[in-house]
Amino acid sequence: MTHPVICERAKGHYCGCSACGGAQHGWTNGLSLARDPSPVARQKARDDSDLAWAKTRPPVGRRKPSRDRQAAATDSATVDLVDWLSENPDTIDRIQEIGDILAGPVIQELDKKFGGSRPREARRQLNSDLWCDLLVAVAEAIEKLSKAMDRIPGYVTTVILQSRKAEGRSVLLDALVGLAVRTAWGPIKSMIHTTGIEEIQRGCRILAVLICPAPENHKAVQDGALLPLAKEGLLETSRERLEQVFPEDWVRRLREGLDGA
Template sequence: MGRRKPSKERKAAATDSATVDLVDWLSKNPDAIDLIQEIGDALAGPVIQELDKSFGGGRPREARRQLTNHFWCDLLIAMAEAIEKLSKSLNRIPEYVTTVIMQSRQNEGRGALLDALVGLAVRTAWEPIKSMIHTAGIEELQRTCRILAVLICPAPEDHKAVQDGALLPLAQEGMLEISKERLEQVFPADWVHRLREGLGGA
């Protein structure tokens, strides 16, 4: 005989129990409380203000009423799922970067490198860069990597990967109106030179 479907009351009781467990967990993890409040404030503040401005007209409460019936929890669950996908993608970045390096070197007729050597260098470099995503943001970090690639490359004019992957996107952003010499002046004296030397001529 099949199991009986749990009643609405039993489902509610189980959910209430889970909520109590969450509150108990939060009481032991105050950093999580701060983050939850930050996201909640963003939803109740800037998000609602933007919606009121664009869709509220003279009656913002009516526009907001359309977003009841589980809209906000749907939004948060979809965000959580997207973050999970992003996290999995971030974990695959070292493998992707290793493949791109190996293909680029082969395409440009540069000396072959040992897969394990490239893989170790990429994984080790990725850890501090990954942590910067949270502080600097993805676009800023991407721009930083591009600028640094141009600065340390001994001959960007001979390096197609640097031309296509750094110079072109930076030019499209309008950044290359600033000359490389002026860009180098932003950094401490001799920093780029010392970095190149430290990287073995890059």
């Protein structure tokens, strides 16, 4: 099935692609930018991000930041991560491997089990942040259950379902989430044995940010990806922008983490 380039290069903060179910949203273009030996395209992305931020205004009084301002802040963080990747090509390869697992075997298994005669319609239902949920939960599970690897698929499935319910997002079938997790976990587990826990965690977190259509609306990505990546992948400008648009508790944890770095 041909995948539209417009989804891979998406700049908007919504994904409704029925070709990939969101599994190729944004990240393939992000890796292409990171691999490009010329910095021109990456600088263009940074200039666009800075301009978008400059066009927004701080909230007045106790009003919440506008959606445009929140989106511009997370776009700034994404640009930082792409720049960081351009200087760390080994991590690019890890992210490519993990992304290919989602866009290949996992989607294929979901098609067989749930696609029926209308696989494109079934894939469209996956565009509700399943992939970033899965990646963030895997990174968290690796850290908590590294000595009990066989428990990770069940843990990840539970975390995803609880997170979606807590955030009021659309409920996915337990069986669908479980199948996606089990199919992804096998090859990711093999990668851990050859590459190491820390590298796979980092790859999952960066991919979660790149694949998420709107990190500013997705608490799991904010807490499980942007927060731990802030120490090594984000510039001070982006951290300051995120502090202006994210809740006080997130800002407090960010500063505590940076003080301990």
